[in-house]
Amino acid sequence: MARDDPQTDHVDVIIVGAGISGVDAAYRLKTLSKGKSWLILEARDRIGGTWDLFRYPGVRSDSDIFTLGFPFRPWPSDQAIVEGAAIRDYVEDTAHEFGIFEQIRFGHRVVGASWSSEEGRWTVEAEHQGQTRRLTCTFLFSCGGYYDYEAGYRPEWPGEKEFGGQIVHPQAWPEELDYSGKEVAVIGSGATAVTLVPSLAEKATHVTMVQRSPTYIVSRPARDRIAGVLQRILPRKAAHSAIRWKNVLLTIYMYSRARKRPERAAAFIKNMIRKELPEDYPVDRDFTPQYKPWDQRLCLVPDGDLFASMRSGKVSIATGAVERFTKDGLRLESGEDVAADIIITATGLVVKLFGGIALKVDGKPVTPGERLIYKGMMLSGVPxxxxxxxxxxxxxxxxxxxxxRAVCKILNHMARRGFDVCTPREPKEGMERIPVISFSSGYVQRALPSLPKQGNRQPWLVPQNYVKDRLAMRFVPVDADLEFSRNATAVRA
Incomplete structure (x- = not known):
């Protein structure tokens, strides 16, 4: 897709990001809105997004691959929980198979995008090889994820300079790091920590997971036996669809039960953990969170690998806030000392919406935290x-x-009616503003002021339910609370 003069490039749709979301968006545009021209701008030099960025030991999905993968390209085995490198390869193979890879411009970091109502288009600024390139498009589609790729969340503790070993954040994992025969402390208890700990334990002398407070941890088989049966008896696509819907409906059911009866769900999870550990293990101390299930995302451990590492004696848990680093490790506020040659700060992500792209509409900066989110996919007043x-x-x-799919539906509607611009308009009677994410997790709470808000009714309410979203996409009118125009100058944000 290279052009002699990239300064003058114009396409109907620019997709930002070549991870799972970006490749999925490209496939849908290619198959459902065939008349539209498009390209993908990717800041990195490889495809895959998250699954190319994270390189720490054991990195894997915390969702089953049958729902994490593309609905149009079946996963070929019954392996449900998959390593990051395999997911990245799957994304790249999909892009090649469907003619998407050739439409990606790598090394193009989008830093700004400005909408002109007079011209009826976006001007996108991308940094490439030390230069700023400008491309234009009629529609801009941000698929760059929700967190900062440059750095993770990294609090500082007293005494870090006294520590005689190495401090590493998983998001910037050094390939040359040798932890064989070392004492390792992992600060954190989220998805990254529970993934890292059993993987590090394979080579390290001992690994201590240092958690300020416990997290809900659930063991799940790495292989899906039902998927294996369905793959043997059904055609490939039919099997994939059946497995996908089985997992979708099961997840919705389990989530609903946990939210309706959180005490019962918490007790169920704790009892599962008791069966994984010795009878005298203090489960209440290390595995009793201070919040209800799904107030934060549950952590998944395939085949109970974390608990197996604990039973082997190579992994232990220290519960309590870190007071300071010491020369030989770290000390908790309780006074407990944790020995470590290497300390891993698995302390979370930094939320960075749109990959940090500075949006402007007719010269005025767009502040996402002041906008309502429309159908979970557009911002009020942003054309x-x-x-x-x-x-x-x-x-x-x-x-x-x-x-x-919904984007393609809107684009096709506009093409049939001859519209140039669509803009979500907040109802005149006003609306209650609710956080778009209800999690109590630290990374969410730190980001809430910068995130758009949702409303208390459709189409401004964002249901965390795939079935409801699919039904709404099919049956809710495409023009609900959307303003369409044939004259770009008539739309002012």
């Missing part, structure tokens, strides 16, 4: 702009694909 944002209680790709 011809779409964003892909996944579920908090299910696989990210489920919501991304719903969004991509």
């Amino acid at each position: 011809n702009f779409f964003l892909s944002f996944g579920y908090t209680n299910a696989s990210w790709t489920l919501r991304s694909d719903v969004t991509a």
Whole structure:
């Protein structure tokens, strides 16, 4: 897709990001809105997004691959929980198979995008090889995820300079790091920590997971036996669809039960953990969170690998806030000392909506925190702009694909009616503003002021339910609370 003069490039749709969401969006545009021209701008030099960025030991999905993967390209085995490198390869193979890879411009970091109502188009600024390139498009589709790729969340503790070992954040994992025969402390208890700990334990002398407070941890088989049976008896696509819907409906059911009866769900999870550990293990101390199930995302451990590492004696848990680093490790506020040669700060992500792209509409900066989110995919008052944002209680790709389909529906509607611009308009009677994510997790709470808000009724309410979203996409009118125009100058944000 290279052009002699990239300064003058214009396409109907620019997709930002070549991860799962971006490739899915491209496939839907290619198959459902065939008359539209498009390209993908990717800041990195490889495809895959999250699954190319994270390189720490054991990195894997915390959702099953049958729902995390593409609905149009079946996963070929019954392996449900998959390593990051395999997911990245799957994304790249999909892009090649469907003619998407050739439409990606790598090394193009989008830093700004400005909408002109007079011209009826976006001007996108991308940094490439030390230069700023400008491309234009009629529609801008942000598929760059929700967190900062440059750095993770990294609090500082007293005494760090005294520590005699190495401090590493998983998001910037050094390939040359040798932890063989070392004492390792992992600060954190989220998805990254529970993934890292059993993987590090394979080579390290001992690994201590240092958690300020416990997290809900659930063991799940790495292989899906039902998927294996369905793959043997059904055609490939039919099997994939059946497995996908089985997992979708099961997830919705389990989430609903947990929210309706949180005490019972918490007790069920704790009893599962008791069966994984010795009878005298203090489960209440290390595995009793201070919040209800799904107030934060549950952590998944395939085949109970974390608990197996604990039973082997190579992994232990220290519960309590870190007071300071010491020369030989770290000390908790309780006075407990944890020895370590290497300390891993698995302390979370930094939320960075749109990958940090500075949006402007007719010269005025767009502040996402002041906007309402429309159908989970557009911002009030921002014309011809779409964003892909996944579920908090299910696989990210489920919501991304719903969004991509809905975008194509809008584009096709506009093409049939001869419209140039679509803009979500907040109802005149006003609306209650609610946080778009209800999680109590630290990374969410830190980001809430910068995130758009949802409303208390459709189409401004974002249901965390794939079935409801699919039904709404099919049966809710495409023009609900959307303002369409044939004259670009008539739309002012």
